[in-house]
Amino acid sequence: MKLKSVILAGIAALGLAGTVSAAPVKVGVAAEPYPPFTSPDASGKWSGWEVDLMNAICTDQKLDCVITPVAWDGIIPALTSGQIDMIMSSMSITAKRAKVVDFSDKYYVTPAAIAVAKDATFGMTPEDLTGKVIGVQVSTTNEAYAQKFFGKTSTIKQYQTQDQVNQDLAAGRIDADVADQFTLDAFVTSKDGKACCKMLGALPYDNETLGTGIGAAFRKSDTALREKFNKGLADVRASGDYDKITKKYFSFDIYGG
Structure with a gap:
């Protein structure tokens, strides 16, 4: 009976662990400041519209998201090689990039x-x-x-x-x-x-x-993470949090039609 109890307790613990992100999600951003979307301070702490939106989406989806700076011209190779898990760095959704990575739904549009x-x-x-x-x-x-x-x-x-x-x-x-x-x-x-x-x-x-707007980029094999992001984005827009975040940085709508 003791062994059975231990096994059952182990299974329960595994089930509980599955409700939380198993590992940090490394979110790649361009290493240089890109205000008002992403900017580091002297201590390396990042802030900006995109950072606030990322935090809101990750909180909604119970993901442990960690900003990981990467040189812009190497950011897609960093994703495909597994150094980062997603890109959220004002990346335009284009047909050329979509041959290499999968994109989320757009989260803003800029000319x-x-x-x-x-x-x-x-x-x-x-x-x-x-x-x-x-x-x-x-x-x-x-x-x-x-x-x-x-x-x-x-x-x-x-x-x-x-x-x-x-x-x-x-x-x-x-x-x-x-x-x-x-x-x-x-x-x-x-x-x-x-x-x-x-x-x-x-x-x-x-x-x-x-392209057709700005989206987060994922490895083509990471459909589950992309779907979580899209669900989080939809939730944040529906709750009004997207608009609240946007009003901190812009006096106009940036989501586009």
Whole structure:
């Protein structure tokens, strides 16, 4: 009887353990600041709209999510090799990426936009930007957009991080900066950005390069984790928590139609 009791207790313990995430879920984010979505402080603690949304989804689904910074240009290989379990780092859902990873439902949409020096007098068409140097972050949909629409008549200069693009625009080393509209808005309304630069506006949307929205990325074998994320996202939107989080960072809807 004693042995039987021990076995039954063990089975019960295993059943209880199954109600909690067995191991931390390593959530990959780009290692550099990407305000207002993800930014680390001096101690390495991350904050931002995307971090708050991640925490809400993981709490809803009882997942132990841990932010794991990874260089942006290596973030998909880090996922497919098992170094991280998912990517939640403002990654656009594109057909090219979907050949390698599976995406969640979209959780926001952002167009590409263009920023220039405060005293710039040119516009934002390919003709306006002929002969100009345009800075972009490497391996992003915005780089693909700039190459497609401006690459024939402008010089496209690649940078490892968006912060580097912004710094070179502020320093006058490039003529224009193509990036996500919400990210550029955060830059040009910051203390440093306000002093040097202005945003000309959003560029015409292009599904081929910009995709169908921003989603979390998963290994193709991790359907259960992707389904949990989608359920958590749906719950957070239905509860109103998504809107509460968004209002902390934006004065407008970023989910899109």
